[in-house]
Amino acid sequence: MSNRDWLDRSLKAVWHPCTQMKLHATGVLPLVPVARGQGAWLYDFEGRRYLDAISSWWVNLFGHAHPRMNAAIRDQLDRLEQVILAGFTHAPVVELSERLAALTGNALGHCFYASDGSSAVEIALKMSFHYWRNHGQADKNHFLCLAGGYHGETLGTLGVSDVALYKEVYAPLLRQAITVPSPDARQAETGESAADVARRAATALEATLATRHESIAALIVEPLVQGATGMAMHDPEYLRLARALCDRYRVHLIADEIMVGFGRTGTLFAHEQAGVRPDFLCLSKGLTGGYLPLSTVMTTEDVFTGFYDDAVTQGFLHSHSYTGNPLACRAALATLDIFAEDDVLARNQRFAERFTALLAPLAHHPQARHFRHRGMIWAVDIATDDPDFRPRFYRKALQREILLRPLGTTIYFMPPYILDDDEAALLAERAVAALDAALQSSPLLVGEGLGVRA
Numbered sequence: 001m002s003n004r005d006w007l008d009r010s011l012k013a014v015w016h017p018c019t020q021m022k023l024h025a026t027g028v029l030p031l032v033p034v035a036r037g038q039g040a041w042l043y044d045f046e047g048r049r050y051l052d053a054i055s056s057w058w059v060n061l062f063g064h065a066h067p068r069m070n071a072a073i074r075d076q077l078d079r080l081e082q083v084i085l086a087g088f089t090h091a092p093v094v095e096l097s098e099r100l101a102a103l104t105g106n107a108l109g110h111c112f113y114a115s116d117g118s119s120a121v122e123i124a125l126k127m128s129f130h131y132w133r134n135h136g137q138a139d140k141n142h143f144l145c146l147a148g149g150y151h152g153e154t155l156g157t158l159g160v161s162d163v164a165l166y167k168e169v170y171a172p173l174l175r176q177a178i179t180v181p182s183p184d185a186r187q188a189e190t191g192e193s194a195a196d197v198a199r200r201a202a203t204a205l206e207a208t209l210a211t212r213h214e215s216i217a218a219l220i221v222e223p224l225v226q227g228a229t230g231m232a233m234h235d236p237e238y239l240r241l242a243r244a245l246c247d248r249y250r251v252h253l254i255a256d257e258i259m260v261g262f263g264r265t266g267t268l269f270a271h272e273q274a275g276v277r278p279d280f281l282c283l284s285k286g287l288t289g290g291y292l293p294l295s296t297v298m299t300t301e302d303v304f305t306g307f308y309d310d311a312v313t314q315g316f317l318h319s320h321s322y323t324g325n326p327l328a329c330r331a332a333l334a335t336l337d338i339f340a341e342d343d344v345l346a347r348n349q350r351f352a353e354r355f356t357a358l359l360a361p362l363a364h365h366p367q368a369r370h371f372r373h374r375g376m377i378w379a380v381d382i383a384t385d386d387p388d389f390r391p392r393f394y395r396k397a398l399q400r401e402i403l404l405r406p407l408g409t410t411i412y413f414m415p416p417y418i419l420d421d422d423e424a425a426l427l428a429e430r431a432v433a434a435l436d437a438a439l440q441s442s443p444l445l446v447g448e449g450l451g452v453r454a
């Protein structure tokens, strides 16, 4: 079977996510058939290759076909592939829960499982509301979210998200959260630091909490980097202040670390950089090294005991069929093993220094604005008014063997943690070449501060 055969069959039978299918059918957005993956590379059916510089939608931490990940999953396959987690338990889910809890210093000692990020966010929202209800405060049934926040695509998660492209159409179906200003450091005015912007956003948060805390269950945030809106980065000061405000006004803090968890921001969990703990920590994506769908919501003893009662309805009666799937939990255990055995965070730090230097030509490109970096995430806004910049850049990058999917006019890099020096150099060099090629036919935009289009 050739690429063409797979493309034709896919276009007929598969409804691809996050895509206007006509763009695929007309080739504006090429559809790439993948035969196999190895390390950072994806290969099509005719031997062409693509460097997976976005870790296959931010999940694939250690590259494709990693031998230790593969071996762990194969071993688990011969023992137990799936079992109902209501009324039954198994070794991988117990070990994973214990190890994750230990990684939070046992502050978040109870893990509730689901299969994807959106479900984890739904669980955290429901748990928070239900906790207050169990404590006789059922009026606390609204949520706070940040401008530009993104927490998933289900109706519940869209209600606490603020990315118009994904949300606007479904507005009539949603229960809208209260949106407070983002601490996005790009908003810094002359002489202001990122921490100043964070303090400004926290002041606005306080104003909302002061007047409405009695009806608010939780504040949900993407710690340090708001991903889907365009990799908006903020100072840890915001999380410190938000934690203190949530404590003062008795509101839960939900940390959605679905994207930023597992080393993406330089520490294992992003909230560590603020020296605080959330009440709920949502994890997914990198949790299984990008191998299998799994998510978890980790929470405190206080929340857990808020549900522990003789009354069945005081309990958390929420479930998904694949909750705590053994294969996925085993993949997650292998992921944690690799973090420990390979000293991944230290390697990433060394890599990040080199890669940031390699990206200097992009950072200083005449049409680059707000080049930013945290941990293993790099982003830059491109000043262009070309409405087709995104598909144009995407195609030019693919033509140069790299997979980069801009968010609007923001180009970002979220590579797997295994790039070698040659791959890093190739990626940095070809990204600039793709940018120049994409811009060639589009007019120059003079001036600063192009907003992010999602």
Ligand code: PMP
Pocket: 116, 117, 118, 119, 121, 150, 151, 152, 153, 222, 227, 228, 256, 257, 258, 259, 260, 284, 285
């Ligand atoms: N929260 C954040 C911060 C995310 O980045 C995503 C996915 N991009 C989600 C939630 C939703 O996760 P999923 O796509 O697995 O439902």
